[in-house]
Amino acid sequence: MAYLLSSERPAVAAASRNPLLAILRWAAKLRAERHQRLAFREMLEFDEARLEDLGLTRNDVLEAMGASAPQAGLHLQRRRALRSAIWLGRSSF
Template identity: 50%
Template sequence: MSSSQSPSSALDASASPTSLGTTTLETIMALSLFGERSLAAASPANPLTAVARWIRKAQAARTRRAALSALLELDADRLGDLGISRQDVVAAMVAPAHAGRMLNTARARSARS
């Protein structure tokens, strides 16, 4: 603190958001309620991150389709050994987001009977 500054002005300057390394926007965002996050705050800042996420999702979907297609190539006896039927695999292909859950349910149902 310099001799020309009063103690209260030095305190005010040190308490400002910009002197702490934050911007006014960051301060406003920090003061907003948790449930009031804007869409801009929820989206990735780097567009490459969004592209990389899209590529990972596309690769996972392609892998899932290939695995389900491979299951369809198996004969009924082999599918029965796995605890699933051809209809279960077709149903999983129709709803790919829930494919794993659907096949696990079918296996559990088959194990009980």
């Protein structure tokens, strides 16, 4: 028997008992991932100067496309933060 802290919920409790809600959540997740892929493809069409203005490189976008959906945005945020810190002379990363 597993013991849980009072603040923890078992994974089963988080699952929905309504199959329609589960399907709607799944469809929303697929739609969000599709929008993210489309946004990355559009970013790949930017010229180098525009990407540089955003604090990114084409390689950063390609790496983010290869990351899992939740991690892709974090990857780009970290790259932008690193480049801005270097640009500002605060390269403590």
